[in-house]
Amino acid sequence: MGDTLAENRSARAxxxxxxxxxxxLISFSAVFVTMAHTDPTVSAFYRMVMGGxxxxxxxxxxxERLFQGWRPLLGVAGAGFVLAVDLFMWHRCxxxxxPGLATLLANFQVFFMAAAGALFLKERLSWKLxxxxxxxxxxxxxxxxxxxxxxxxxxxMGVILGLVAAVCYTVYxxxxxxxxxxxxTFATITLxxxxxxxxxxxxxxxxxESFAVPDLQTWLVLAGxxxxxxxxxxxxxxxxIGRLEASRVGLALLLQPTLAFVWDVLFFNRPTTxxxxxxxxxxLLAIYLGVVGRIPGx
Numbered sequence: 001m002g003d004t005l006a007e008n009r010s011a012r013a014x015x016x017x018x019x020x021x022x023x024x025l026i027s028f029s030a031v032f033v034t035m036a037h038t039d040p041t042v043s044a045f046y047r048m049v050m051g052g053x054x055x056x057x058x059x060x061x062x063x064e065r066l067f068q069g070w071r072p073l074l075g076v077a078g079a080g081f082v083l084a085v086d087l088f089m090w091h092r093c094x095x096x097x098x099p100g101l102a103t104l105l106a107n108f109q110v111f112f113m114a115a116a117g118a119l120f121l122k123e124r125l126s127w128k129l130x131x132x133x134x135x136x137x138x139x140x141x142x143x144x145x146x147x148x149x150x151x152x153x154x155x156x157m158g159v160i161l162g163l164v165a166a167v168c169y170t171v172y173x174x175x176x177x178x179x180x181x182x183x184x185t186f187a188t189i190t191l192x193x194x195x196x197x198x199x200x201x202x203x204x205x206x207x208x209e210s211f212a213v214p215d216l217q218t219w220l221v222l223a224g225x226x227x228x229x230x231x232x233x234x235x236x237x238x239x240x241i242g243r244l245e246a247s248r249v250g251l252a253l254l255l256q257p258t259l260a261f262v263w264d265v266l267f268f269n270r271p272t273t274x275x276x277x278x279x280x281x282x283x284l285l286a287i288y289l290g291v292v293g294r295i296p297g298x
Contacts, residue, residue: 015240016252019236022240023252023259025233027255032229034094034098037217038214038222039207040092040094042204042211043091050225052197055190058186062186066190076195086165089161089168093105095158096159097158099264100260100270100280101162103257104257104261104284104287105162106165107256112167132285132288135286136287139283139286140279143279144159257283
């Protein structure tokens with residue numbers, strides 16, 4: 001009995017480290033986008049192409065089947081298209097409002113996912129989510145609402161694009177739920193990544209963006225973006241999240257928007273007032289409650 005309890009504690013400790021480490025790695029996503037000297041859609045394209053190649057190699061090494069019928073394949077293709085649109089908008093949001101606020105806005109998908117679950121999947125809203133939604137609105141108002149008229153047109157557009165991107169990410173998750181290939185999340189994510197890269201390439205061409213990478217720094221940044229954010233970060237999170245209770249998962253995942261905001265201040269000298277700090281705190285608290293309210297506890 002004692003050995004079993006010790007093993008369980010050890011497994012939970014390892015899972016906590018994985019989810020925490022994954023969230024920390026993904027917090028650099030918007031930083032990579034800001035540092036890349038490429039058009040916004042192109043940086044997303046290289047993230048998915050490089051990350052997809054690595055994931056595809058790992059999937060084949062694990063001897064997992066990728067094709068299991070046309071219906072799930074079309075579902076994953078649809079998910080890849082929606083994620084491509086999400087990244088198309090989010091990368092522009094990053095350039096308009098900075099990595100900190102852009103990441104915070106992207107995490108509002110928790111609330112859109114809750115709304116979609118209640119409307120389409122007949123899921124009940126927990127009391128935590130009911131409290132989280134007005135908290136998130138209040139936090140966002142303190143960050144951008146008070147000074148809305150004083151912001152540039154690009155900044156205002158960036159806020160809107162960030163929220164639309166959060167909606168797109170919600171649709172992406174719904175597509176993945178419907179198109180899960182057997183029990184293999186790994187194979188599903190691999191195919192979704194490959195399809196996303198394909199559609200981002202089409203969007204880049206349609207938008208007249210150049211695929212040229214101008215310097216070594218950008219190549220290193222794009223490689224880091226693919227390996228750190230698309231591969232290592234998500235592999236750590238998906239491998240650890242199933243072993244933890246909701247509160248611990250929510251707290252660990254909260255590191256992503258929190259650290260992204262910190263990196264924005266440290267690396268890019270983002271001017272931040274006390275009111276904005278309070279707003280960010282309220283928004284982060286709301287995201288935490290939203291994540292906890294969405295994940296079944298143990």
